[in-house]
Amino acid sequence: MTFLADWIAANAERIVRLLLLLAIGFPLIRGLERLAIRAGGRKLSPQGAMLAGKAVRYGLGAVLLAMLLSELGFTLTAILGAAGIAGVAIGFASQTSLSNIISGIFLIAEKPFQAGDALQIGDTLGIVHSIDLLSVKLRTFDNRFVRIPNEHLVKTPFTNITRFPIRRFDIDVGVAYKEDIDHVIRVLADIADKNPYALDEPAPLILFKGFGDSALDFLLGVWFEKSDMLNLRNSITKEIKRRFDEEGIEIPFPHRSLYTGSVTDPFPIRIVNPERTGQP
Amino acid sequence: MIDRDRGIWEPWRLASDAVTARTVGPLTLWMEHRGDELHVAAQRAAEGGEPAPGPEKPDDLEWRRWICGPEAPRVVLEPRLPDRAVIVRPAMPVAVLPGLSVDLFVSIPVRVAVRLCAAEGEVRRDICEEPTVLLSNSWFGLPVEGQLCYALKTRARRRLEELRAAAHLAVCPVTVRNESERDLVFERLCLPAPSLRVHAGARHLWTSRAVLGYRGEETLPPLAVEAGPPAFDGAGPSLTGPRAEPKKSMVGRVTGTVRSLAGR
Secondary structure, three states: OOHHHHHHHOHHHHHHHHHHHHHHHHHHHHHHHHHHHHHHHOOOOOOHHHHHHHHHHHHHHHHHHHHHHHHHHOHHHHHHHHHHHHHHHHHHOOOHHHHHHHHHHHHHHOOOOOOEEEEEEEEEEEEEEEEOOOOOEEEOOOEEEEEHHHHHHHOOEEEEOOOOEEEEEEEEEEEOOOOHHHHHHHHHHHHHHOOOOOOOOOOOEEEEEEHHHHOOOEEEEEEEEEHHHHHHHHHHHHHHHHHEEEEEEEEOOOOOOOOOOOOOOOOOOOOOOOOHOOOO | OOOOOOOOOEEEEEOEEEEEEEEEEEEEEEEEEEEEEEEEEEOOOOOOOOOOOOOOOOOOOEEEEEEEOOOOEEEEEEOOOOOOOEEEEEEOEEEOOOOOOOEEEEEEOOOEEEEEEEEEEEEEEEEEEEEOOOOEEEEEEEEOOOEEEEEEOOEEOOOOOHOOOOOEEEHHHHHHOOOOOOOEEOOOOEEHHHOEEEOOOOOOOOOOOOEEEOOOOOOOOOOOEEEOOOOOOOOEEEEOOOOOOOOHHHHHHHHHHHHOOOOO
């Protein structure tokens, strides 16, 4: 106890300075980080503002750490030298992490997406939750958390579904061969025209694609504002079914016609065991 | 008891524990003051049909409620223009020859705002707003950048007496002057509905008059929204002000409008 009291008495001034550094440094860094986020929010994207805040936090944190070490009597030159050697060793040991960090910097600079965009990466579809130095975090539509390393994103093609304000929803529609093609096209055009979520401009695309196995195949492509996706899908598919029923247009199920090699001859039937059926 | 016998845009006091129905074109608004709550429901007639509410309120209404106090509230309905620009397409393209001017009348379905009045004539606050007709969406601009609008088809009538009087339609007089040396084909027009006022006339609701002068593709055309009531049908002071004042970016919109008008 005497030793501790003596040490405190001998280093009282240094301890006060350390406590002052801690007491002022941490709140100051926190305040400047918030300021950077707020200022960045006015000029940058939400992701950019978040990164500005992190840069302030880690940059000033390093300065504060250096000041604390210096106050404790460590020689910074020696520490930095040792850190350089350690950095090389750590760098070799953590190539993947470094690759992710560099990929993350490229992603942030290229801005192929930002927080809030909907991304399709392979089989994964979700909303970008955050873009960090090592990885991008997605929240899927069934509320699962997916972490994707930045290196993977740089190497893999992905689709930003919500990049542009409007999109096209394509619906494949099949009708029976007996139906009048022009009538079907008119009905599809009317359905698109009356749907409040379908944009009238760009005009809907209605295409007779050809002769399918069981149906005449049409494509109805309607443009919509990206936030109306679910409303449009639910309403227009219901409307197609309802209008086709009203107009007497048959939506066929797959047919399989057996062909015996002649158009006019009836299909030949041979009774194998007449005794069992009781027929001659 | 259902109370229907009232003027559409006049304020009135809701009777407690009685259902009030107000019909504006295809829209019927049902209102009821029950205890200290105001209940409001909207019913829209099928396309092209006029609503004919029966003697009793329908069972399938979707009611919304506001806590407004035990005193029976004074309510007023207000006609409002759509909250987005409206892209108007004439049923058949109209071409204006060089040097000519034309007045076109475009009927825009209004939305109806339900508002509570604190005292005689003093409007207190919005309760809700319902469109009389659900307009389809449209897009003005490029697929990568543009503006979400409503779509409207019009006959672009040119004579006042041809206009159909309907409580839910506000007539926007559009004057198009072709001051260029080429034909001006009117294929579509982007009307800045949020910047227009609504005025009451003798037979129709009216909006501010929009004047468009086209001087050729290189010249910025001056689109002017006149501040006062249009000189038709005895239109008086505005019932409803603009939702938003025209912005500086309006110049850009006007350019787009005229390019559209020119059919490019």
